Amino acid sequence: PYPTAGSARFDLDAVAAQVTRRYSTWRKARFAWQDNFSALSEPSADADADGSSNLMEYAWATSPTDPSSRRQPTLTHEGQELRFVFWRDPHKTDLRLAVEISSDLQTWAEVASSTGGLPFQVVSLESPGMSVAENTSTQPYVVTVTAPPDGPRRFFRISVGLAPLP
Numbered sequence: 761p762y763p764t765a766g767s768a769r770f771d772l773d774a775v776a777a778q779v780t781r782r783y784s785t786w787r788k789a790r791f792a793w794q795d796n797f798s799a800l801s802e803p804s805a806d807a808d809a810d811g812s813s814n815l816m817e818y819a820w821a822t823s824p825t826d827p828s829s830r831r832q833p834t835l836t837h838e839g840q841e842l843r844f845v846f847w848r849d850p851h852k853t854d855l856r857l858a859v860e861i862s863s864d865l866q867t868w869a870e871v872a873s874s875t876g877g878l879p880f881q882v883v884s885l886e887s888p889g890m891s892v893a894e895n896t897s898t899q900p901y902v903v904t905v906t907a908p909p910d911g912p913r914r915f916f917r918i919s920v921g922l923a924p925l926p
């Protein structure tokens with residue numbers, strides 16, 4: 761699909777995929793038609809009122825203007841483990857993703873993060889026995905955060921921010 765010597769052909773899908781791997785390009789492509797471009801397309805705005813910010817829509821590759829376009833993480837209890845599962849696109853190198861936990865929904869502690877498309881790493885032992893695994897054989901990657909079910913009640917969330925570009 762890529763050009764070869766003496767070839768004038770190229771793969772538009774590959775070009776489009778490379779172009780939309782930056783929030784600023786994605787933002788222009790999704791909102792340039794709006795009269796109120798700046799306010800509606802801000803990373804923290806929720807253009808379709810579905811509860812996900814534009815930045816989260818970019819991270820999950822969902823439509824910021826279609827409330828039925830959703831991709832949410834899951835939390836399950838499997839055997840002796842709690843599993844928090846979500847996916848990420850490692851090619852979106854302008855993102856910083858963090859898994860946070862709380863026992864009271866007021867105070868949140870970051871326990872694992874990924875910046876610039878790098879693999880997730882446990883950054884805090886706030887919860888002993890916590891682990892992070894990524895299935896890199898899928899596109900996008902499936903990330904599983906595992907924690908023991910015993911101990912205090914825990915809530916999980918993902919925070920998404922723009923990372924400095926390399």
